[in-house]
Structure formats: C-alpha cells, structure tokens
Amino acid sequence: MNKVVPNVGGALKGIKSGMTLMLGGFGLCGIPENAIKELVKMGVRDLTCISNNAGVDDYGLGLLLQGRQIKKMISSYVGENDEFERQMLSGELEVDLIPQGSLAERCRAGGAGIPAFFTPAGFGTEVAEGKEVRMFNNKPHILEHALTADFAIVKAWKGDTEGNLIYKATAMNFNPMMAMAGKITVAEVEELVPAGTLDPNFIHTPGIFVQRIFQGEVFEKRIEQRTVRTR
C-alpha cells in the first residue's frame, strides 16, 4: 500500500461537507497549514472541527471561520480570534469548550479503543452538566467520552513513506493523539524521507496510524507571541 500522495489535494480527497475533522496544533504551533489552506479552496462546509484552538483571524483555522465553513468547533481555548468570538456570541457557530487535558485524553481514548473515562477535571462546573459523576478515592469524577473523526489531519517535522512520524519540540502537542483517532489520518510533513531513513528508536507516531502522507509545499510557521530578551 502506497501512503505517499503527491500533493495536498490528493491527501484530502474524500473530505466532504458535514464531516468531522481533527486538526493538530496548539495555537499556531504545529498546525497542518497547507491542509487548512486546501480546505478553504475545496469549499467544504458545515464542518465539525476538533482542534485545541481556532487559529487567528487570517491564519490557521481562522481562515475556515472567515468563509463560514465551520458549523461546530470542539476546542479548549479560542481567545485569540475575534471572528470566532463574534460568531460564537451571535450563535452562528456552535462551540463545545472542553478542558484541554480532557480533550487530549478524549482523542487518545478514541484512538485507543477506550469508549469513555472518568476525570476530575470540570467537576462542579458547567462542563459537568448532564455527565455521569462517580466517586473514586473519595473524590468526584465526571464521565467523558472518546472522540474520533472522519479525517484527522496532523502536522509532523519528518515522516517516512511508511507513515512513521517525528515531531519537533512543542509542535508535537495534540498531533500524536489525533493521528490515532482519525478513521483516515493524513500527515502533512516538512520533510518526507524513504522508509529506513528515520531511526525506529525515535519514532513518535508509528505508521500504523497514518493512511496518507505528503510533504507540504510552504510552511509559513507564523509565531503568535514573538517574545525575546535583549542580549
């Protein structure tokens, strides 16, 4: 089976309006930026997007929000995007905000065949509304269900033709769990190498979780908060 697709268009083939997508990244770090631009071009609509953040107004998932392509966002933090806040407060956009650790674990569980789990995060808050509560070690926990997606789109630093992936620094974030939770997982990599090139000891995501892999054309890698010290 050949997992390598020549371009982003081929990688995203089969994504249709109304589907649920997972998109890796934390803030603008480690987002599949080539795939997001392609989704804008494809014009698919009514998407449910599972992603920790929603980009900024003119980059990342913000681009899909601008075109009203997203029906529902499942995220933990959306604070840096004015258009998102406007659509959310006006009711145009459905939003499910969930604690970041629960989001990560729900993706992991989805990929790991665990349908649900109990966590203390969110007990006593509106996140717990309607959820089963159980005591473990004299402490209340709430039941959270696994998440899966029609397509998971992740971004890695290096990948090989078998779909094995290595992430760089904090650009790893949600990518490994989402790679596990997609019915079809698409990996956008900065550098695509032949199988056997990457040291098996240092693979983060084993190729079994990846169905399609392509090398992105352009990586802008925008920085959200450039913070430096003087020499």
Place this chain on the structure above:
Amino acid sequence: MALDKIGIAKRIAQELRDGWYVNLGIGIPTLVANYVPEGLSVEFQSENGVLGMGPFPFDGEEDADLINAGKQTITVKSGAAFFDSATSFAMIRGKHVQLTVLGAMEVSENGDIANWKIPGKMVKGMGGAMDLVASAENIIVAMMHSNKAGESKLLKTCSLPLTGVACVKKIVTELAVLEIKNGSFHLLERAPGVSVEEIVAKTEGALVIPKSVPEMVL
C-alpha cells in the same frame, strides 16, 4: 505600598521548594520563573508539552516550533523534554506537578475559582485550567485584590462560571497573602505599608485576621 506585578511574582517565588515541578499560568504567574530563589532547582512545566523551560530567546533566535502555553516563544534548559498533550496532562492529573500558579477573576472563601468566562461578554475557554485546578494539590492564585470596577475578587461565592470547586489553597494579591481553610480567607501577610483595614475593606468573603499580621519580606 501595594505590590506591583513583579512584587506579586517575587512573593510567590518564595513558595517554591527544591526539586519541585511547577506549572505557571499566563500573566503574572509567568513572571515567577524570573525570581526563583538562589540555590533552588525548580523545573517549569508548560502544558503544551515541555518540561525544563528556559528564558525567552534572544532576538533572531525564536523558533516557531518552541512555545509555552501562552504561545510565547521560549527556550529550554539542558535536560529539557518534549511530550504530547495527553502525556502533559497525565503529569498534571497524576499529581506529578507539585505546584500550580494561575490567575483568577474571582475566588470564593471555600476555594472555588472562576477564570474562564464572562457570560455573554467574554468567552476564551478554559484551556488547561480546569484540569490543573481539579488535580493539583498545591494551587496558588496570583491576582489583583479588586477588579477594574473596584469590586472585591475575594468573595463569599463566585458569581462567574466556575473553573473548579474548593481547590485554591493560597492567594497572593498586591495587598496580601491569604490562605483558604475551613471556608474562610485567613490573612497571613500584608504588603509593606498596607494596613489590615484596607485589606478588610477590599475582601468581601469571610476573613480571619490573626492578632498580628506581619509585612511581606521581599
């Protein structure tokens, strides 16, 4: 005189202990890393997936792939480690992180905290805050004693949507250090030159005041 943000960070830094792993929230908490007492070895965890955070990079050396949870460019110290978000919150939920410092919009006298939403007005999301406050055994809130409208942020009950219940143990504001126990704020220290009366006037929730309240030593 009331403390500035740096003063609050310096006072919180005195709470650090050797060998601790510490998670710092956005804003004043981030500043705590600059004032680690000499001789202490403390590692800073950022929930987006890094242990062993170092100072901000020099101009021109920023790496878009290396940020903290506040999305700021950072560097790492030697011996640092990167990991995915599920592993990161395993550290937090599994109580491997000894101290969490975060900001708040409101704290109640029983230790409830609200810091993620103002209904109809501001919705940023909770990020990792709910996971952090639900599991951390040692939570310090860094915040101003009053909001911009001059209303106390130390309340009988929080009016805003909660982030966590009965979890805050200590608060450091520009005026005071307070502990929360048995359903009350307990005044431990006051900022240099700040009177107990001022703290009483600006604290809405139940406040226990000992006979003598020492000034903070910074």
